[in-house]
Amino acid sequence: MEYTENTDQALGFAKQALDKMNEIGVPANPHNFTIWFHYFSGTYPDLKRTLDILLGNQQAFTETRNSEIFQKFFTLDQESATLHDATTRMESELARVMSTLDGADEDLSGLHVSLRDFSDQISKTDDKSEILALTTRMNAHVAQVLEGRSAVEDELKVSLREISELKDDLERMRREALTDGLTGIANRKLFDLELRKSSMNAMANGEExxxxxxxxxxxxxxxxxxxxxxxxxxxxxxxxxxxxxxxxQDTAARYGGDEFSVILPRTNLENAQRLAEHICKRVSSKNVVNRSTGERLGKITMSVGVALFEYGEPVSQLLVRADRTLQEAMKNGYNQVLTQVDVTKLLN
Incomplete structure (x- = not known):
């Protein structure tokens, strides 16, 4: 990330950020400061728009919400840095492996030359003492090369173990980058990727x-x-x-805050509505219990909007239609499932 502010501008943005954080009760940790510094600097228009909406609606900036905002707008830089570090370490280990193998090849090449010389010298003498001396030197040389080979094997084992650990680190980073930290299901980033992929597959295969x-x-x-x-x-x-x-085949994701989404490939509107009603029924059958006190806190109900993808439309239009349907379900009394067809009827 490049910064274009001069010192005075940066100080001004920093002061505004700290004042605002103090005003709305946001802890001044590095992540939160990054969010509000960029809010006042205007670096990310989408960030500013998001925060303005939250401020306008007098939403509380809880620890969870602050974490979500940082994750949405700033984790890509951290992921890139981690990936760069892992890649650099991988390149270093591979270079070490190549160097080790090159050294082993040189030792074997040298042994080949020594054995050939030994054979020539043996063939030219009948002196037992000289033959014994040649054999002793040759045995010592072979032992040295074999010892070096053992060291090479140990070195390769260390490098391969390091590379395996790096592979695990990269896989863990990939999972974390696509998983919501609180709920363990797909996050918004993976949701966006899966929705684009599912819409392309639907058009390619003529599926709903x-x-x-x-x-x-x-x-x-x-x-x-x-x-x-x-x-x-x-x-x-x-x-x-x-x-x-x-x-x-389906993908459940935390869309943001207390909003969830489910992508349903090869599913028509009727079956999607049926699934939504099943989810609502299952959720409402759960009793929330305060773990610290044992107090029963009542049932959870949900409102759901169901929309169907139309071939050729941007996925953003599908999202808008599904969200508008959800908003109508909430406005119509909560605890219900509405489809885009229902909304059309309500509005006409």
């Missing part, structure tokens, strides 16, 4: 594609009345329940 947008009804009351730990418990419970209801 449905999308569910789900929102936990009155989620703020869990946070406000019982604390954010209970709110997090609710989100985890919802994520697990959704995951239990879908098939292997």
């Amino acid at each position: 594609l449905a999308l569910l947008m789900l929102d936990v009804d009155h989620f703020d009351r869990f946070n406000e009345h019982y604390g954010h730990q209970v709110g997090d418990q609710v989100l985890k419970l919802v994520a697990v329940t959704i995951s239990e209801c879908i098939k292997g």
Whole structure:
């Protein structure tokens, strides 16, 4: 990331950031400071727009929300740095392997020359003492090369183990980059990738594609009345329940905050609606219990919007249609499933 501010500008943005964080009760840690510094510097228009909406709606900047904002707008740089570090280490280990193998080849080449010379010298003498001396030197040379070969094997084992660990690190980083840290299901980044891929597959194969947008009804009351730990418990419970209801081809994701989404390849509107109703029924059958006190906190209900992909449209239009359907379900009394067809009827 490149910074174009001069010293005075940077100081000004920093002061504005700290003042605003203090005003709205956001802890001044490095991640939060990064968010609000860039808000005032205007570096990321999407970030500024997001924060303006939250401020305009007088939303609380909780620890979870701050973490989500940072993850959405700034983790790519961190992932790139981690990837660069892992790649550099991988290149270093591979160079060491090549160097080790080159050294082993040189030792073997030298041994080949020595054996040939030994054979020539043996053939030219009948002196037992000289033959014994030649044999002793040759044995010593062979032993030295074999010892070097053992060292090479040990060196290669170390390098291969390091490369294996790097591979595991990269795989873990890939999973973390695409997984929501709280709920363990797909995050917004993976959702966007899967939705684009699913829309392309649907058009290529002439198949249907449905999308569910789900929102936990009155989620703020869990946070406000019982604390954010209970709110997090609710989100985890919802994520697990959704995951239990879908098939292997489907993708459940945390879209943001208390909103979830499910991508349903090869699924028509009727079957998508049926699944949404099943999810709502399963979620409402769960009783939320405060783990620290054992108190029962009541049932969870959800509102769901169901939309169907239309060939050739941008996926953003599908998202808008699904979200508008969800908003109508919430406006119409919560705890219900509406499809895009239902919304059309309501608005006409």
